[in-house]
Amino acid sequence: MREKREKREKKRIGISRSGTISLAASLAASLAAALALPAGAATISGKVTDSKGKPVSGAIVRLTDVQAGHSESVYTNGDGDYRMDTQLSGELRLRVRGHYFADDQQMVKLGGDRDQLTHSVKLEKLQSDQAISDSLAASYHFNTLPFDTEKDAPFTRDKFQLECLSCHQLGNPFTRIVRPAESWEQSVRRMHAYMGAVDVTEKDRRRAEIFAEGFDGKPTAMRPQFPVDKALAHTKIYEYQLPASGVPHDAHVYSKSGPQNGLVYTVDQFTDGLYVTDLKSGDTRFIPQPEEGMPLGGKFTKMGVPPAMNKINVRHGPHSLAEGLDGKLYVTNSFSGSIGVFNPASGAWEKSVPLPGIAVYPHTIRVDAEGILWFSVVGTEQVGRLDPKSSEVTLIDLPTPTPVAITPAVLTYGVAVNSHDGSIWYSRLWGNKIGRIDAKTLEVTEIESPVFGPRRLRFAPDGILWQTGYAHGQIARIDTKSMDMKVYDMPEFAEGARPGPYSLNISPDTGDVWVNETMTDHVYRFVPAEERFIAYPAPLRGTYTRDMSFTDDGLVCMSNNPIPVQALEEYTGVLMCIDPDYRAN
Numbered sequence: 001m002r003e004k005r006e007k008r009e010k011k012r013i014g015i016s017r018s019g020t021i022s023l024a025a026s027l028a029a030s031l032a033a034a035l036a037l038p039a040g041a042a043t044i045s046g047k048v049t050d051s052k053g054k055p056v057s058g059a060i061v062r063l064t065d066v067q068a069g070h071s072e073s074v075y076t077n078g079d080g081d082y083r084m085d086t087q088l089s090g091e092l093r094l095r096v097r098g099h100y101f102a103d104d105q106q107m108v109k110l111g112g113d114r115d116q117l118t119h120s121v122k123l124e125k126l127q128s129d130q131a132i133s134d135s136l137a138a139s140y141h142f143n144t145l146p147f148d149t150e151k152d153a154p155f156t157r158d159k160f161q162l163e164c165l166s167c168h169q170l171g172n173p174f175t176r177i178v179r180p181a182e183s184w185e186q187s188v189r190r191m192h193a194y195m196g197a198v199d200v201t202e203k204d205r206r207r208a209e210i211f212a213e214g215f216d217g218k219p220t221a222m223r224p225q226f227p228v229d230k231a232l233a234h235t236k237i238y239e240y241q242l243p244a245s246g247v248p249h250d251a252h253v254y255s256k257s258g259p260q261n262g263l264v265y266t267v268d269q270f271t272d273g274l275y276v277t278d279l280k281s282g283d284t285r286f287i288p289q290p291e292e293g294m295p296l297g298g299k300f301t302k303m304g305v306p307p308a309m310n311k312i313n314v315r316h317g318p319h320s321l322a323e324g325l326d327g328k329l330y331v332t333n334s335f336s337g338s339i340g341v342f343n344p345a346s347g348a349w350e351k352s353v354p355l356p357g358i359a360v361y362p363h364t365i366r367v368d369a370e371g372i373l374w375f376s377v378v379g380t381e382q383v384g385r386l387d388p389k390s391s392e393v394t395l396i397d398l399p400t401p402t403p404v405a406i407t408p409a410v411l412t413y414g415v416a417v418n419s420h421d422g423s424i425w426y427s428r429l430w431g432n433k434i435g436r437i438d439a440k441t442l443e444v445t446e447i448e449s450p451v452f453g454p455r456r457l458r459f460a461p462d463g464i465l466w467q468t469g470y471a472h473g474q475i476a477r478i479d480t481k482s483m484d485m486k487v488y489d490m491p492e493f494a495e496g497a498r499p500g501p502y503s504l505n506i507s508p509d510t511g512d513v514w515v516n517e518t519m520t521d522h523v524y525r526f527v528p529a530e531e532r533f534i535a536y537p538a539p540l541r542g543t544y545t546r547d548m549s550f551t552d553d554g555l556v557c558m559s560n561n562p563i564p565v566q567a568l569e570e571y572t573g574v575l576m577c578i579d580p581d582y583r584a585n
Contacts, residue, residue: 042110043585045083046120048076048096055080056123058228059098062539063108066093069241069572070282073539074582077233083584084236086110096121099226099537100132133219134173137541139519140222141171143497145214154203155210157496159405162430162453162471164191165500166411168563169519172542175567176215184208195407203406224493229534231525236582237539238555240277240284245573246270248559250320250547256327260344262551266559266575267318267331274318274331274342277575279551284575289316289333289340289349298335299360316340316352320364320547324388325371332362332375339365339373339386339393353391355384364456368417368439374424376412383415383426383437396437399446404432414456414503418480420463425480427454427467434467436480450476450485456503456547466504466513473498475515475526490515490524491533499524505548507556514556516545523558523578536578540569545576555579 044063048056061082062073076082089112096104101123110117126132133141142165147157164170185208192200242248251266266275273288294315295301317335321342324330328350331340337360338352355362360379367373373386381401385394401410410431417424424437427449434454435446451469454476459465465478473490490499500518507514515524521543525534538545544562551557561573568574 041085041087042089042112042115042117043083043085044094044108044110044117044119045081045584046118048080048082048098048121048123050101051122051124053122056098056101058226058232058537059096059101059123060537060539062095062097063088064093064095065090068282069243071237071239071539073237073239074584075228075232075235075537078228078230085584087112089115094119096123097539098123100126100135102126102131129219129221132223135541136220136222136224137519137521137543138169138171138175139497139499140224140494141176141215141220142169142519143171143222143494144220145210147210154406155207158452158471158498160210161498161500163195163405163407165518166429166470169542169544169567171215171519172562172567174542174562174564178215178217179212181205181208181212184211192407195409200406222494222497224497226493226537227491227535231534231580232536234580234582235536236579237536238279238577238579239539239560240279240282240575240577241570242266242268242275242277242284242286242559242573242575244271244286245275245561245565246314247563247565248275248561248573248575249318251549251557251559251575252321252323252329252547253549253551253555253557254329254344255323255552256344258327258345263344264549264557264575264577265321265329265342265344267321268573269317269319269334270314272314272316272318274321274329275575276347279555279557279577287342287347287349289318291315292336292352294336298333299337300335303358303360319362320375322365322367322373324367324373326388328388330365330367330373330386330388332365334361334363334378337362337379339375341388353386353393355393356395359384359395363413364415366415366417368422368424370422372439374415374417376415376426378409378411378413381410381412381428383412383424385442394442396442396444398426398428398435398444399433401428401431403430404452405430414454414467416457416459416465418463418465419459419461420481423480425457425459425465427457429453429455429470450478450487455501458505460506460511460513461508462511466506468501468504468515470500470502471498473501475501475504475513477528488526488531488533490517491535493520502545503547505550505556507554508550509554514548516548516558518544518562523556525580538576540574542568544568551577554581 059076064071148155247269264277277284316333319334321331329342341350363376365375411429413429414427451474453471455468455470457467502516513526523536545558555577557577
């Protein structure tokens with residue numbers, strides 16, 4: 001990890017460091033650092049305090065090239081100091097944000113070519129309840145809804161989180177608009193119908209009443225407290241706008257050697273294509289999928305699904321992707337019911353592989369050690385197997401689903417490949433089950449999930465299975481040999497406001513578990529050796545990240561895309577990469 005860190009630092013800022021042993025050595029190192037900065041690199045630094053001069057720790061200092069759509073962010077340390085080395089230059093927007101403070105936003109100019117700018121900021125505390133409320137993430141508004149309190153009641157907080165937050169936030173400015181129950185009921189009935197719950201009129205009405213009563217326009221009284229981990233002072237975040245994006249879903253860092261190594265591919269479910277982002281240059285381009293004779297609405301339209309339930313203006317709906325052993329990218333096309341094939345070498349889509357019968361909405365896809373692709377199929381509660389050499393597709397029926405909430409679906413969701421024995425594991429989000437498939441015999445075994453609302457899951461190189469529990473804000477560690485399990489509660493910044501962990505992945509360098517989250521505007525990192533979480537505040541409000549992928553030099557990359565994408569603070573989806581070992585000069 002040390003070698004990779006040094007390599008990253010040399011590559012990004014053109015400098016190698018050694019330990020400071022004396023003042024003379026320190027001065028020499030500083031001079032060497034200045035001389036080693038590549039052409040165009042600049043540095044901005046300063047101190048962030050409150051109006052009384054007290055340091056503000058953990059504030060986000062974000063520098064943006066508005067025209068290019070690129071941003072870089074760092075956090076202030078315990079003394080309120082920040083320092084950022086950047087390739088951004090010209091007229092840039094500098095925004096400083098701290099919890100319970102008003103944003104400070106100014107234009108600054110960096111000339112590049114080792115330009116150095118000192119810029120200190122005083123933040124003013126938010127005074128009104130409304131201003132404080134407006135600054136808080138969706139979770140602290142959602143938590144004010146009048147949920148049922150009886151454990152077996154249909155509308156408890158955890159069941160609400162399980163069913164109603166699976167695709168988008170509730171409680172952000174887009175979704176907490178004051179509306180009468182009658183208006184809410186139309187939305188609730190439509191959302192229930194998407195999951196096959198077409199005869200729940202009384203429950204439609206009750207859920208609508210809960211929304212109308214809770215989202216009443218009054219400021220939330222919740223006052224979450226956000227601890228600042230020392231790790232933030234050594235973190236940098238890069239953001240790349242994905243222009244005209246719809247729902248930029250999963251992102252994948254390409255790993256094969258060659259000119260595509262390190263490029264990030266992000267599929268966009270609502271614009272039928274994928275973005276290709278070069279992290280070095282910052283350039284992003286969009287490559288649309290060919291129509292392949294598929295109508296709008298995809299396979300759902302072909303199957304005669306009523307337009308009222310199928311208002312989808314895309315044909316394929318690419319959702320998740322995996323890198324095959326052949327170097328191609330295999331994509332679950334949720335609406336066309338197929339597996340798309342993209343060739344990074346040619347930069348072109350190849351013909352999709354259709355799923356047989358009525359199988360629709362392939363979801364998460366992973367590749368095993370033999371190059372076989374495995375994927376979940378939400379629409380028919382199956383797991384699929386694709387042999388890329390023969391294009392043969394096998395669909396594996398799972399045990400009869402038993403929903404835990406009011407919708408009849410169970411959402412066969414995440415898929416993971418056991419790094420030790422090659423078995424396939426899957427999760428059933430609304431059925432509260434996880435299962436194992438023998439990759440050779442296709443025998444299926446299911447057990448109760450150790451966490452409520454199992455979403456996506458991954459195996460670490462040591463054979464340990466990690467999974468998210470979406471409804472209770474937990475992650476689970478499972479030894480699949482002994483079946484020993486341990487559950488960890490994610491940080492709770494306000495009583496009862498549980499996070500919504502969506503997905504996770506394990507750093508190949510450190511073994512740390514990185515967790516996506518959808519309701520608190522944070523990204524989380526769990527350090528297994530210390531059994532502790534590190535919470536990284538996201539630069540943008542409305543943050544809803546999906547899946548994570550790692551670069552060779554340790555960056556953690558993911559898409560940021562609430563539904564609708566306009567609910568994100570700057571109104572367009574972004575690719576976000578976190579450098580957890582950043583050291584400014």
